Amino acid sequence: MRPLRIGIVAGEASGDILGAGLIQALQQRYPQAEFEGIAGELMQAQGCTVLYPLERLSVMGLVEVLGRLPELLRARKRLVRHFIDNPPDVFIGIDAPDFTLGMERALKQAGIPTVHYVSPSVWAWKRKRIFKIKQSTDLLLTLFPFEAEVYAPTQQNLRFVGHPLADIIPAQLDMAAVQAHQRPADGAPLVALLPGSRGSEIKYLARPFLQTARWLQQQRPELVFILPAANARRHAQLEALIRDEFADLNLRLVLQQSREVMAAADAILIASGTATLEACLLRKPMVVAYRMAGLTYRIYSRMIKSRWISLPNVLADEEMVPEVLQDRVTPEVMGPLVLRALEDQSYRRRLQRVFGIIGEQLRQNASERAAEAVQELLEARRAGN
Incomplete structure (x- = not known):
């Protein structure tokens, strides 16, 4: 019997982890x-053969996508054509x-079973995509429990598998080592600043986050701040900004280590994105902010249907953490919210309880459940069902 052949496509670094x-x-x-x-480096390390480099597919932003569109379509x-000419037993698309x-x-139209891993954010915008997804995939693997309800109108074959991050956070962290390495020696309160990893996020959020740190330091001089840079390029950008404009801050800039930084922090000022889920799983009080080009914001704000933009609030189905958007991204707005996250003990206890429940819901051994669902699809096809 020939070996099982599986086609698999990950669109960005987060998909490489899932894959x-x-x-x-x-x-x-x-x-x-x-x-x-x-495939990225992680999938390749598991033995996946690369037909096209993942880094060429990882494109963010409307303008960047348009500039690369012909290449991506080709x-x-x-x-x-490759997979139709050499049909795999199943094809798995991951996110993107x-x-x-x-x-x-x-x-699927060519008769190849298809799986899509990670539901698009149809609960937030473009809900009609559920019909395209139904036409495209035989099995949808979702990360969040509330997503099944959205797909009810199409009777999508769907399996909630949980989120891999919940399987490794905080179990992956040596909390004693994290505290010893990241916390101030004198036990001073620690505030983490995470303005994001993309160039546009640094452009729009780094300076307001640092201005907010200055505002906070004026209110509570004992506060210590820590800012993890996603990579060497971002580290150089942030280092120059801090040196030129924020040398007065009691701030430590570190390379990467964002998860360890969040685990050690007493409160977090953070850009909206997957990192907010990590902070949630670590049960950390946070203030979520996002800012983008004015025209882009006007377009997206009309399309988004969800009441919240941050995953902690979406998963809790209530506003557990403040969300600060666009023109409100100022130290005068964000500073008092961070102070509340630091000082309101009743709020902190309730947040930790709710976030603990969310972590339990998402901790499902996601990779195993996803593999089990794929196996069931394969066996059903082989049985002719």
């Missing part, structure tokens, strides 16, 4: 399985819905 975990879990079930597609067309769902639809 690596899924490949590892599938290999436990199918030791001879062969994987090929678009790449997708070549990959679809604008790229992967088109592939899935073409391959």
